[in-house]
Amino acid sequence: MRVGVVTFPGTCDDRDARRAVELCGGVAVTLWHGSNDLDDVDGVFLPGGFSYGDHLRCGALARFSPVMGAISAFAAAGGPVLGVCNGFQVLCEAGLLPGVLRANHHGRFNCLEADLVVERASAWTGAFSAGDTIRVPLKHGEGAWYASDDDLRELEAAGQVLLRYADDVNGATGRVAGVCNAEGNVFGLMPHPEHAVEALIGSTDGRAIVSGVLSGG
Amino acid sequence: MQVVDTPLHRRLGLTDGELARICDDLGREPNGFELAVYSLLWSEHCGYKHSALLLRRLPTTGPRVLQGPGENAGVIDVGDGLAVAFKVESHNHPSAVEPFQGAATGVGGILRDIFAMGARPIATLDSLRFGDLASPRARRLFDGAVRGIGHYGNCVGVANIGGEVVFEPGYEQNCLVNAMAIGVLDASSLQSASAAGVGNLVVLYGARTGRDGIGGASVLASQDIDQGDGSKRPSVQIGDPFTEKKLIECSLELVARGLLVSLQDLGAAGLASATSEMASKGAVALELALDRVPLRETDMEPFEIMVSESQERMAAVVTPEQLAAVEETCARWEVPATVIGRIVSGDRLVCTYHDAVVGDIPVASLVDNCPRYPLTPVRPERLATEPVDPAAYPAPADHGATLLQLLAAPNVASKEWVWRQYDTYVGSGSVVRPGSDAGVLRLTPSDRAIAASLDGNGRRTWLDPLRGAASAVLEAARNVACAGAEPAAVTNCLNFGNPERGETPYMLVEAIEGMAQACEALAIPVVSGNVSLYNEHGGGPIPPTPVIGCVGVLESASHAVRATFRQPGDVVLILADDVIAAIDGSEYQRTVHGRTEGRPPAPGLSQAARLCRALADGARRGLIASAHDAADGGVAVAIAEATFDGLGVEATIADAAGRADISLFGEGAGAVVVSCSPEHVDALRALADGLALAEVGRVTDGGRIVIRCGATTIDVAVADARFAHARTIPDAMAAL
Structure with missing residues (x-):
């Protein structure tokens, strides 16, 4: 499986994302923000960072990039798309995922190894089952996912909430850490599964999520 | 208030003797542009006027050393064809004025020193010192510095792997913000700042040049900070980590494609320092057309363009044949690049503005002829020759309560609050993250790893500068060894008061002797460093604080402890x-x-x-x-x-x-x-x-x-x- 990893000028985790894809058995392909050619990849990974600097609002400019036009079409055709951190923000800004990301309620950047509760079994969580707790690092200043109570209830009923924080780390509505689209082929989360693919670095729980983009979402 | 008829050279911080030396070198009176350039390059910050002679005492060679002091950063061989570049630098004075931008640009500056060597920055560490934690000013500076370091480091995607935070009343007015950065490169692709090749071009790339930081090096780094002096606020530089991120990737691509003859970052004293250093190292002459420098403001004077400390700029020497490829790479990263000069034969730095010569200075005069003053150390009478008599100290009634009291003391207490605000994961190499004795970083994709620690002890150095400085070196090395690494080399940041008065000359001389003895005992060299003097305020100098960054090598990341x-x-x-x-x-x-x-x-x-x-x-x-x-x-x-x-x-x-x-x-x-x-x-x-x-x-x-x-x-x-x-x-x- 060939997975395209997108690089914006301000992307920080693209090298880690490519490494994680390779460790999980995929072939990583670099996709450049200024090109709308997805190089016939089988899946897309939008990694973390600060896309075009995010001086305005995280991902607000990146959604207009040439590569995002191609990714929107790819997702509409059912292609698997994984967005992590800034990638999640970009997917929300682009309307490919529900909700928005706001500044953490405590007003500070926060980097820690977080416990996440798996909401339901899915292709994005591998062999983990509903109720399992997985450990994945997070690092963000604007990671509080927000949706109205009604929208959250609808998403929960539709099974689109896939991961929640075990603790309230950033003020996210319903402690939501990751959501997918109605079709299930686009998934975004604030924690960083690409930093949790080797025991030496702390956890291998992220492999299940990275593997989701390999298995077709 | 300035007295209006004070001569210009004195207002710029040059002595009458230094002016005479400049006139000798030029064979005439310098003009205002030349005087401004001299005043910055002959400042303590750029010219090491009071420390250069002393620093010769430090051992700087060893089997691992690929680059010792003198380049943008030191570089050591860590095996498997890999090398690491590292250096620590202070941003004390800007941080005391505006902690967020001061600390942020401190990180930005030290990162540029690393990738100027052709190394990808992979880690930062920070050594921070403030007044008592109970002081609102100390807490404000602490909070601002941590936010600034986090803002910059997180946005450029470089992992923080450790550091230290110390609270001590002696740093109340003059905080210390020392940032260390580490980068990795192929041992064979070491980059140099040395300009070469008559006819080659000087390309300035990165951010546009504005008025920020004009005179920063001399005004902010070489004079005492007076209390409540708001006039220095505009001198603090403003950083943009997004531009730096593009600059990192663009520079590393230029290096990887072999497109550069030499590379140099623009730091203190901006173009003046960068271009004269490049010319000096390569023993060549440069012609600069300052009107070609892209500006943020339209009405800048030539001297302002020359000394501006606008952040996120690099200077490269490029052959005419490679210029198109360089411009293409810069364009791809959306980094403006402009040819601003060329290498010519001779020995001078000649600056023009719309074809008129505004400055013409012998390079050797600027760089090598900077006056070097010996210090006259006098042992302060307050220094004890014997330890205290423990009998004067009552034993605690409850040693368990004392243990808890010490664990809760601000200098011992957990600094997790600090490093939770830093990205400690990016790069997928953080085997041991902050909070342990040393950070351990795998040199992914290699299995090799390095450990790094950044330590100082101002209190002990204040009591006995030789012993205090030596013990700081030993502690940094022990921390690295505790993590499982063989200590390989150190970088140092010497934070002291005014070398022209009081205790400071003695403290500086003895501390350097202590560092030298400790390095010799460990058989490890000093490969880079920075001197920050004039850390004073109304109450006198800060506690003398040499800060030591030690890097060690692990054959396998799995050996980390x-x-x-x-x-x-x-x-x-x-x-x-x-x-x-x-x-x-x-x-x-x-x-x-x-x-x-x-x-x-x-x-x-x-x-x-x-x-x-x-x-x-x-x-x-x-x-x-x-x-x-x-x-x-x-x-x-x-x-x-x-x-x-x-x-x-x-x-x-x-x-x-x-x-x-x-x-x-x-x-x-x-x-x-x-x-x-x-x-x-x-x-x-x-x-x-x-x-x-x-x-x-x-x-x-x-x-x-x-x-x-x-x-x-x-x-x-x-x-x-x-x-x-x-x-x-x-x-x-x-x-x-």
């Missing part, structure tokens, strides 16, 4: 030199008895290398489960901290000092709390040949810290100790 106990039933040992811990200059003396006095013990130079080797060898052979250096708070605090992953301990410490409190909480010995599985004790004993290795107890799962010493017993719950250690900083900062 953490500070905390791993397994119940493991044996707890103390591996130590023959120094006996003392109360002089200790955290115990300050926190419990409210004093800093006496004379710290002479550090164990003769056994230091052996101690580090035993730790690194033990780690490589898989004998050591955990290792934690006894530093602030002594061996009792080190044992307690080793339980913070949830296990307990029962230990009995020898009362070597003849006073249980001093044996438990005293400092100055090279002592490491090690744990290992029982079957490894004999092998460890063999490694510790010539050192003291005492089996002191066992790791337990009982949830308690039990430490006996003489007739004294400490028995506290791990949970209580952790709570005391965890709450101090977040509680103080919640009340910002």
